[in-house]
Amino acid sequence: MSLFELPILSTLGPAAAGGCASGGCASGGCGTAPAERTSENSRREFLKTATTLTLGAMSLTLLPGVTAGDDLLPLPPHGGDGHAPAAKPMYGFLIDTTKCIGAGKCLTACRVENGVPDGQSRTWVERYVHYKDGRVEVDLVPETGYAESGEVQPAAEDVLRAYFVPKLCNQCVDAPCNQVCPVHASIKSPEGIELVDTDRCIGCGYCVQACPYGIRFMNHDTGVADKCNWCYHRVMRNEQPACVEACPTGARVFGRVDDPDSEISKRLATVPTNVLKQHLGTLPLTRYVGLTDEVT
Amino acid sequence: MEFHALHDAPFIFPNDAHPPWSIMIVLYPYITGMVAGAFVVSTMYHVFHREALRPVARLAVVTSLCLGACATLPLLLHLHQPLRAFNVVATPSPTSAMAGFGFIYSFYMLVLLVDVWLIFRPAIVERAGTASGAWRGVYRALALGVVEITPRAAEIDRRLVHVLSVIGIPAACLLHGYVGFLFGAIKANPWWSSSLMPVIFLTSAVVSGIAVLTLLYLFLCRRSRMEPEAECVRSLSRLLWMFLLLAVVFEAIDILHVAYEREEEWHVIRALLSTKLRFSYLTLQVVIGSLLPLLLLPLPAFSRRLGAGFRHSIAGVAAVLILVQVAAMRWNVVVGGQLFSKSFRGFVEYPVDWFGREGLLAAAVVLAMPMVLLWGAMQILPVWPPSPESESGAKA
Numbered sequence: 001m002s003l004f005e006l007p008i009l010s011t012l013g014p015a016a017a018g019g020c021a022s023g024g025c026a027s028g029g030c031g032t033a034p035a036e037r038t039s040e041n042s043r044r045e046f047l048k049t050a051t052t053l054t055l056g057a058m059s060l061t062l063l064p065g066v067t068a069g070d071d072l073l074p075l076p077p078h079g080g081d082g083h084a085p086a087a088k089p090m091y092g093f094l095i096d097t098t099k100c101i102g103a104g105k106c107l108t109a110c111r112v113e114n115g116v117p118d119g120q121s122r123t124w125v126e127r128y129v130h131y132k133d134g135r136v137e138v139d140l141v142p143e144t145g146y147a148e149s150g151e152v153q154p155a156a157e158d159v160l161r162a163y164f165v166p167k168l169c170n171q172c173v174d175a176p177c178n179q180v181c182p183v184h185a186s187i188k189s190p191e192g193i194e195l196v197d198t199d200r201c202i203g204c205g206y207c208v209q210a211c212p213y214g215i216r217f218m219n220h221d222t223g224v225a226d227k228c229n230w231c232y233h234r235v236m237r238n239e240q241p242a243c244v245e246a247c248p249t250g251a252r253v254f255g256r257v258d259d260p261d262s263e264i265s266k267r268l269a270t271v272p273t274n275v276l277k278q279h280l281g282t283l284p285l286t287r288y289v290g291l292t293d294e295v296t
Numbered sequence: 297m298e299f300h301a302l303h304d305a306p307f308i309f310p311n312d313a314h315p316p317w318s319i320m321i322v323l324y325p326y327i328t329g330m331v332a333g334a335f336v337v338s339t340m341y342h343v344f345h346r347e348a349l350r351p352v353a354r355l356a357v358v359t360s361l362c363l364g365a366c367a368t369l370p371l372l373l374h375l376h377q378p379l380r381a382f383n384v385v386a387t388p389s390p391t392s393a394m395a396g397f398g399f400i401y402s403f404y405m406l407v408l409l410v411d412v413w414l415i416f417r418p419a420i421v422e423r424a425g426t427a428s429g430a431w432r433g434v435y436r437a438l439a440l441g442v443v444e445i446t447p448r449a450a451e452i453d454r455r456l457v458h459v460l461s462v463i464g465i466p467a468a469c470l471l472h473g474y475v476g477f478l479f480g481a482i483k484a485n486p487w488w489s490s491s492l493m494p495v496i497f498l499t500s501a502v503v504s505g506i507a508v509l510t511l512l513y514l515f516l517c518r519r520s521r522m523e524p525e526a527e528c529v530r531s532l533s534r535l536l537w538m539f540l541l542l543a544v545v546f547e548a549i550d551i552l553h554v555a556y557e558r559e560e561e562w563h564v565i566r567a568l569l570s571t572k573l574r575f576s577y578l579t580l581q582v583v584i585g586s587l588l589p590l591l592l593l594p595l596p597a598f599s600r601r602l603g604a605g606f607r608h609s610i611a612g613v614a615a616v617l618i619l620v621q622v623a624a625m626r627w628n629v630v631v632g633g634q635l636f637s638k639s640f641r642g643f644v645e646y647p648v649d650w651f652g653r654e655g656l657l658a659a660a661v662v663l664a665m666p667m668v669l670l671w672g673a674m675q676i677l678p679v680w681p682p683s684p685e686s687e688s689g690a691k692a
Contacts, residue, residue, distance in 0.1 A: 119313070137305040139307060180391075180482075182397075201377065203375050223377060296639050
């Protein structure tokens with residue numbers, strides 16, 4: 001159905017032609033003098049046309065395909081052979097907390113790759129320290145790593161266990177940030193990766209509030225929402241995200257989950273994994289190995 | 297699972313260190329609340345024919361219009377990309393609650409504008425004929441060129457005002473209930489996420505609207521050396537007491553429900569209320585802003601023994617306290633919800649600047665703007681009701 005076949009717009013025809021939609025005037029049923037009738041008709045037609053156009057314009061704005069989203073990103077050049085593109089790839093991200101050593105290499109790689117302003121983060125690494133006296137302390141791994149940070153470290157004899165938890169965008173299938181964005185500036189790529197259209201974002205901050213994981217932030221430099229996008233620009237070039245490439249221990253695994261031979265698929269098939277804040281029902285694509293209850 | 301919220305070794309997510317919503321987002325629901333509340337008072341007269349409120353019926357719609365005209369100002373000051381503000385209506389996302397704002401606000405303001413125009417049309421037309429000089433031009437423009445009103449036109453106007461007021465009631469409820477929904481639908485934030493939030497916002501909106509009108513009425517009467525009509529103040533006080541009671545009950549149910557269930561979010565909320573919001577919530581919102589006016593208001597609302605001057609003074613004091621309560625409530629919701637990290641392990645410092653686009657000074661200007669507009673509107677429109685002689689039938 002074309003837009004002009006919509007009932008609301010189809011009334012434009014007679015209105016624009018100046019005809020009387022009811023037909024009452026033609027039969028003389030209006031009971032008014034000709035001059036008054038003309039005046040009345042033109043006013044009625046004007047109101048009808050104005051109302052139709054206004055409602056029509058408003059209805060157009062509610063059609064996302066007409067106004068936003070579809071033209072933003074070209075389809076990625078998957079397939080590689082220059083012929084028919086491959087079927088829509090599905091990506092996943094696996095964090096193995098048992099492998100992370102808190103080196104901080106991923107943090108610098110992300111900041112450099114994506115130009116993230118100081119004091120804000122697309123990704124970070126949390127350190128959980130369980131002491132023998134029952135205390136649990138959490139802190140952020142410095143970008144330099146602990147060795148070069150000069151921070152006083154907990155005494156080994158006091159510590160029961162400790163582990164690192166890298167955080168990044170969970171790429172939720174049912175993403176609250178995407179749901180609340182009022183202007184289609186939060187968009188999901190065909191591969192299911194949540195992106196920010198920086199040319200469309202109005203900087204209201206609603207998506208920042210809606211993200212349960214604290215991943216989004218208002219970029220101090222650009223004045224628009226910012227977030228981890230799994231280095232979408234690199235992924236589209238068949239490269240790994242910067243943090244994955246920089247990780248010295250393979251704690252961050254990225255790849256196609258629709259390819260049974262990919263490393264991530266093999267790991268997901270053999271190791272129990274979990275997601276953050278599962279009770280919120282956001283269905284994250286980022287999965288964790290060794291996630292504990294303390295991790296929020 | 298035990299939350300170590302806010303324990304000895306706090307930890308906040310790095311991006312939570314900069315709360316995205318400033319004091320402007322506190323003002324936005326504060327002002328829209330008064331818009332909706334003031335309109336409700338006018339409908340009490342125009343729809344429900346509560347004659348005691350006749351002295352403030354016109355003042356109510358004009359106040360609502362002036363407040364409404366400034367309602368978008370804090371939002372524009374807050375937006376990081378204010379030049380793209382119209383994207384909200386040009387390319388709204390149907391899944392976003394916020395995208396409804398442009399349409400709901402525009403619809404309400406249109407209804408309100410036409411309502412005000414129709415209510416004041418007889419006065420405008422009369423002045424278009426009697427005023428001289430530039431004022432004559434102003435009134436002729438406001439009259440849209442129609443400089444006489446037939447009895448039939450006056451009757452149609454009266455009916456239209458009734459219809460518009462009836463339409464305006466759900467529109468005003470939608471306008472402010474929707475603001476509550478913006479917060480209540482954020483599942484990421486346990487302090488906001490509540491299905492009662494729209495109701496709480498709505499009732500407190502009505503409360504703030506009645507309170508601001510009570511204050512305005514008492515102030516304007518004193519300024520023009522008029523004696524406030526006792527029945528009007530009494531009626532306003534009764535409404536104020538009733539809606540405040542409702543607001544307090546809903547707010548209490550919301551907290552008590554979470555406190556009694558003791559789910560994980562309670563650990564955060566308890567820590568929040570007992571530390572960061574101890575003064576602004578417990579002292580300001582609950583004790584000074586709610587309990588005290590609930591105890592004071594029965595005096596002007598129900599007592600017939602006390603002197604009028606004393607009753608009116610009490611009503612004024614209660615109205616001030618209630619305006620403080622609603623402001624504190626908005627602060628506690630908007631700022632309180634950003635005072636803890638989504639790690640639920642630590643509090644966040646909330647910076648309040650004096651200067652800048654979202655500073656306290658700008659906030660004071662935004663709050664003063666509707667009152668400046670109201671002063672201007674009062675120079676043009678007669679907000680006091682016509683004399684009984686000219687409208688002898690109205691009171692019958």
